Amino acid sequence: MKILTKAAAAVLAAGLMAIPATPVHATGRAAAPTPAPSQGTLTFTIGIQSDVDSTNPFTGIVAEAYEAYQLMYDYLMQSSAKDMTPSPALAESWQESADKKSWTYKIRSGVKWSDGQPLTAADAAYTFNRIIKGDYEQTNYGNYVVNIERAEAPDPTTLVLYVKKPTPIMEHLAIPILPEHIWKGIDAKAVKSYANEPTDGKPVVGSGPFVLVERKKQQYLRFVANKNYWGGAPHFDQLVFRVFTNADAEAEALRRGEIDYAYDLKSAVYDSLKNTPGITARASVYTGFNEVAFNTGAALADGTPIGDGHPALKDKQVRQAISMSIDRDTLVKRVLNGNGSAGDSFIPPIYKALHYVPTGDKQGYDPAKANQLLDAAGWVKGSDGIRAKDGKKLSLRLFTRDASKDSQASGEFVKGWLKDVGIDVKVKLMSEDALTEVIGQGNFDMFEWGWVVEPDPDYQLSTFTCGKRSYKDGGSIYADLSDSFYCNPAYDQLYDQQAGETDPAKRAALVQQMQKLVYDDAPYAVTYFYDDLVAYRSDRWTGFVAQPDPDGSILFQYGIYSYLTIKPVAKETTAASASESGGGGGGAPVVIGAVVGVVVVGAVGLVLARRRRTASADERE
C-alpha cells in the first residue's frame, strides 16, 4: 500500500521540486557517438526541464521542441540578433509585388539536405502547400498561412507565395522548410503519428546546423554538427539536450560539468548558481509578461453574457483603481528577486519598435488615487473597511496557479494591497488547466497568469478582439483566446487595419495605438516583464550572441545565432577523453531485467526449497 500513498505525497513533493510546467535551457564531456566512436568529440550539453514532446515539427509544442526544429531545419527568415526585426535566413531576400498579391523569396543556392540531396525552392513550396492544403498540418502553423492562397517555385531559387489579401505576416513565417523527398512519403494520416526520429541508426534528414542522430524519450536528444552548413560550421561536434526533472540536480550537474548550460531556471536555483567560479548566471530580457486579468463582463463572441463575474469589474474606473493599487516594483523585487522589470503595456519592451510606453494618465502605484477612483465609482467604504454599492460588497475572487510559486506570491501581495483600498480579495489556487476551463466559462473575477509574445504581434493583439471571446458549440461553452472578454469596436477596427499593413513603421504605430486603448481600459493590469534565467560554464565556452543586443537571451532565441558562434575557451580543457562506450545499446534494460528476473525466481525457489527441506526434516526428527 505504501507505494500508492507515496504517490500521493509525491504530488506534493513534486511541487516543491519544481516539476517543469508547460512552457514558456557544459562541458565538453566527450561521449562516443554511436556510429563511429572517436576520441575527443567536443560536446555542448544543455540541461532542459521539459522533454521535447515530439521531433515532428507538426506535432511538438514546448519551447524545447521549437528549439530542436530550428537546429534541424532552415526557415525562410529569422529575427535579427540586434533588434528582433525580420532578417534573412534560407531566403536571402524577399519582396512584396507591386499589386500586393504575392511575395517573392530568393532562396539560397547550393544548400544541401543532410543526405546530400539539393535543397531548392521546390522544397519550400512543398512545405507551404502541404500546410495550406493540410488538416493536421495546420495545427502548429495554420495561422501563418490563413492568408496564403498557394506557393509556387518557378525555378530552384525562387519561391512565390500568393496572398488573399496584404498581410505583414509574410515577413514572419516561422515555418521549418522540410525535405519534399522525405515527407511526400508520409501521407495526411501517417503524419499525425510520425515520430521523425532517427531509425536504424539513420539520422533525421534536415538542412539546419545540426542533425538529429539519437533520441531517447524523457532522457536526451543528441545532434551532430552539420559541417557543411551554409551559415558556417558550428565550432563543436556534438550537441546534447539532456532532460532533468529535478532543477537542483540540474544545477549540481552544471557545477560538476556534466552539462554546460542550464536553461529555464527558477530564481532560487539561479541565485544558488550566482558567484560560482567558472559559472555565469545570466538574467536576460525576455519576451514574456505576467498580468492580473479582469473579467470585464464575460460574454460569447456574439455578445450573449455568460459567467458569474463581479459587476464592479465592468467599470473601467474600478479596474484602473485596482491596477494603481498594485506596487509593481515590489513584485519585481520580492517575487522575481529583481530579475525583471515593472510591467505596463502588453507587448514587452524587448520589442522596442512595438512596445507602447504609457504617457499621461499612468497606472503607477498610487493608493490615494485608487481610493478616489473607487469613491467616484460609487463604492463606499463600510464600517468593516470593505467598500459596497447598493448593498453589494466589493469582494472579489483572485485565482492563482498552483504550478507557479510566483503566481501564488503575487496573489498574496495583491490581496494585501487591495485590502488597503477597501477591496476584499479571496485568493484561490488552481491548476492551469482548471483555470483555463473556469476562464472560458467566465466564472471568475480576477486571475494571475502571463503570455510569451512572438516577434509578430498579431496573435497577441487578437486576444483582445471581440471575436476571440468564448463560443458555444453543441450546447457547451468553450474558451477561445480572450481571457478578459475585452470588446471594443475601435480596437477591433485597428486590429483589422494592422493585419493588412505591410509597412513596418505604419504597422508599429497602429500596434502602439491598440496597446494604448487596452492600457487605458485596463482589462489587464500588466504586473511585470520577467527575465529568462540561465547559467552556463563560462570557463569552458565563450562567444554567445545576445538577442536582442546586448541584454537578450543567448540561446532559445528566434534564430540560432549562438550555436554557430560559441567555441571552447581553450581546447585542452574541454576535450576530455571519450568515456568508455558500453556495447549493448538499447538492450541494456532487457539484460538487467533478465538478471533481476533470474534473481527473483532464484529467491522464491530457495524459499520453497527450504520449506520443503524443513518439512522433510520434521518427518525425520
Place this chain on the structure above:
Amino acid sequence: MAVLKGTSGYVVRKVTWSLGTVLFVLVFNFFLFRMLPGDPISLYTKGRNMPAEQLVKLRAQLNRPLPEQFLTYLRNPFASTINSTRFNRPVWDMIGERVWPTILLVGTAVLIASVLGVWLGIRAGWRRGSAFDSVTTGITNTLYAAPEFWVGMMLIIAVPFLPSGGMSNPGEGGVLDVAKHMILPVISLSVVYLAEYTSIMRASLVDELRQDYLTLARAKGLREDLVRRRHAVPNALLPTMTLIFLNFGFVIGGAITVEAVYSWPGLGLLSYDALRGPDVPLLQAVFLLFSIGVIVFTLIADLLYAVIDPRVSAA
C-alpha cells in the same frame, strides 16, 4: 496430487474473482476519469497557432456520444488507436517506452529491500532487545521517516562520481552505463522500503518465539540456528511473503518522487503528467495497467499462499 485436487476449487475461485475485478476497473475507470473537469481540445491546442475553423473541426471529431465512446473503449482497451490528448500519440506506445525503466528501477529496489529487510528482521527478532535489534530498528525507521526527495538529493551531492540523473549517457546506454545510473535511485528507494520488511518480519518472528513447537524443537536437542531456520522462520515468513508480492504489484506504479529526483524516465512521472492535464485517455490506460499489476500479483500471492500454507485452501 491429492493436495492439488483439493486446491483446484480455490484456484478457480481466485482467478474468476480477479477477472471480475479487472472488468470492474475497466468500467469504473472509464466513467471516473470522465467526471474530471477539463476540455481536451483546449488542453491540446493551448499555445498552438491553430486557426479557428480547424478548432471547430477537431471538436466535431471528438464530440461523440458517451455510450458510443464507452463501447469503442470496451471493445479494445489496449487499441493502438487510443491517443493521448496532450501528445497526440498512442497511449500504449508512450506507456511501453516508460514501463521498462520503472520495472527495472522499482523492481530491483523492492527485491533488494525485501531480501535485506527479511534478513535484518530475522536477526533482530530472534534476539529481541539486543543491540543489533535496537540499531536495526532505529536506522530503518529513521530512513523510513526521511523524505525521499531529501535523501535522493543528499545522495546526489554526496556521491559526485555517479551521474546526477538520467538512465544512460548520450551515445552509450550499455549495461554498465545503465547500472551506473541505477545505483543512487535504487539505494534511495530501497532504504525507504527496508523498514517495512524489517519490522513485519521481526514482528512475525517475535510472535513465533512463544510457540510451543519451538520449545519442543529445542527439547529435541536441535541447535539454536536450526530451530530458527527450520521452525521459526518458515512460519514467520508467511505475512512477509504476502507483503512482498503485494508490493511487486505496485512496482509498475513506479515511484514518482524518486523518478523525479533522478530524472528517471519511468511511469510514475508519466502518470503525474497525465493527471495534471487531465489527459484522460493516458490516465485511463496508466490506471488500467496499475490495476492489472496489483490484481495479478495479488492473485499470485493468493495462489502461492495456498502452496506454502495448505490451511488456506482447506478453509
